[in-house]
Amino acid sequence: MNFNKYDNVLLEATDGIGTLTINRPKVLNALNSATLQDIGDALREVESHPDEIKVLIITGSGTKSFVAGADITEMRSMNTMQALALSKLAHKSFGEIEDLPQFTIAAVNGYALGGGCELASSCDMRIGSAKTKFGQPEVGLGTIPGFGGTQRLTRLVGRGKAKEMIATSTMISADEAYRIGLLDELVEPEELMNKAHEIAKQVMKNGMIAVALAKYSVDRGADLPLDVAVDMESQLFAETFATQDQTEGMNAFVEKRDSKFTGK
Template structure:
């Protein structure tokens, strides 16, 4: 996959893993409009080249921050219409992450605040440094989270805890984030990417069709009534039996060998 030279992000692909790095370390990787647009463009490119990418990792440049928030210097003088447009751009890009067939992993290497927490929450899995700090500090700036924080955070940690985190506008530790379900795995800073690669390797052994379909079922059916969700799961389960990956996976099991999945 040919990756463009972006101004605010880096996109690399190696061993079927795409790594998108927010590359604005001088501003703690703050998300401005241009960066949000580039994130969306990068995920469009990844979707167009699904055969070359099985896992996507999102991280931030440097050791201090994953993303310390949205760019306040850009937002300070915005009016309501401009703020609404920025929110739409962010939602568009983050929805592309959330709806990607491949599994996405946020490798959180430092401050993960405001827009950064919202970006991480749009990924499927969050692997975090033991020194990471999470928070939604928007109310301390006189605004509310506008990049999905009131919604994705609530779905991850529950209404009461989301209201507490947002209303207090204070930072929480990696350990607390893990306890409440915001972080899925914790690693020491020097072991963060090893842990990410360990998870990626385990996922990539499996059928990419099945992984993508499982992600789709979880995301689409989680808020449905249980009987409807079960019906939906049954439909998706049945569809997997029309794939070559299903034939290969079950044949390999019965033949006591490792499966070789082609994603078809």
């Protein structure tokens, strides 16, 4: 499958697993406006190719950094309206990660600071290693996280820990990130991408319509009152019974054989 070429990211796919690599290694993959635009464009391409990309891994180029933050050289001269536009662009791109029907895995291969932490927080799960460092250093620059850090980080680790990370602007280790739930898996550095592919393959064994609906239910239900959320879950559960995958999955279970899902 040939994907579009982008200046700041690489999009590849093999055997149903897509990899989106932030590719600005000379600046530790810092996010500028052009990179955020490329991310959004690539994500729309991913969404339009569900057969070629069933699971998407997001990582950074090189061995030092996932994404070291937003590009300060671009931001430092911005006025209020330009800063607002940058934040809105980041929210649009990161929101598209959450809204993808495909399952997303952040393979956090180094520094995930500022916008990098916010990018990783947008994914369905995060895998790290001893090289992984998280942080939201924005208050040390006289501003606040503007790419979702005050919101998604809070939902992942709780108000107190999010406020501590943001207000102290200190980096935390991979062990601490795993302890507080910011990392879901912690592996040796050389095993990072192998683990991401292992999890992707586990996801792909299942009905992809069901995976997409389950992801949607978790994400949307988390911010709803419980009675409204469980009603939404019931509706989505019922919808799966109109799919061929549900019929195949349950027949395969009863017949004691492996399921052959088609995504229909």
